[in-house]
Amino acid sequence: MVRQVRRLLAAVTGALIVTAASLALVGAPVRAAGVAPPKPPPAGVDISGDRLGEPLRLRADTQPVEVGAVIDQVSWLGSTGQQRGPAADSLGPKYTIVVLAGEVPRSTYDLYPLARGGPRVYRPARQPGPGKAKAGWFFGRLNMSESLRTAGVPLERQFDTVSGGVGGGERVIPEDSMNPAQDIDEALGELQRLLLLNVGVMLVITFGLAGIALLIRRRTH
Structure with missing residues (x-):
């Protein structure tokens, strides 16, 4: 048991x-x-170029606003750009940015914030990441200069820069175009000249008709 x-x-x-x-x-x-x-490593950008003794190293965990503004300059680019870029003497200073995932380079671009006719971006075919890219030129955003300046690039402040948007056209807005009083004076001047011209034309027509009537009257008598 x-x-x-x-x-x-x-x-x-x-x-x-x-x-x-x-x-x-x-x-x-x-x-x-x-x-x-595990969380992915923070993104970042490295910037090198004109008057930069050493690259600027921006990281999203410490400078998220600056990193986001710089990446925004290239994040919208399409798959195909223009094959032929502007003349070299019209591009101005060049700044190369390298977009990173953590400390691993993924893509690189050349930025020309002061190019004649508006900012330009060049994407080289050779990229540091595993993906392939097609080389091409693109119009840049109009706020490229200010975004780079805020990130630490030694550029003069652009007070007339339009925020956001894709580039193209002149970046500099003449000061006289921002003066409404001058625009009104010019409009009134043009109106006055137009009225005087009309009055002159009417006088010519009137005298012409009077002369024709007088000539006809003399012949009929």
Whole structure:
């Protein structure tokens, strides 16, 4: 009787051990699946170019606004750009930016914020990341100069820069075009000259008709 009880207890104990081990093995993947994946390393950009003794190293964890503004200059580019760029003497200073994932370079672009006719972007075919790119020229955003200046690039402040938008056209707005009083004076002057011209034309027509009428009257008499 005692042996049977011992055998029963041993069987029950073994079954409990096997069950506990099975639950542990099943529960391990569940707990692992519940763990959040590690966060990707913060993005960043490196900027090098004119009057920069060493590259500017901006990271999203410390300078998120500046990094976002610089990346915004190239994040919208399409797959195909212009194959032929502007003349070299019209491009102005060049700044090369390298977009990183953590500390791993992914893409690179050449920015020309002071190019004649508006900012320009050049995307070289050779990129540091695994993907392929097609070389091409693009019009840049009109706020490129201010975005780079805010990030630390030694550029003069552009007070007339339009925020956002894609480039093209002249960046500089003449000061006299921002003067409404001068515009009104010019409009009134043009109106006055137009009225004088109309009056002159009417006088010529009137004298002409009077002369024709006088000539006809003399011939009929």
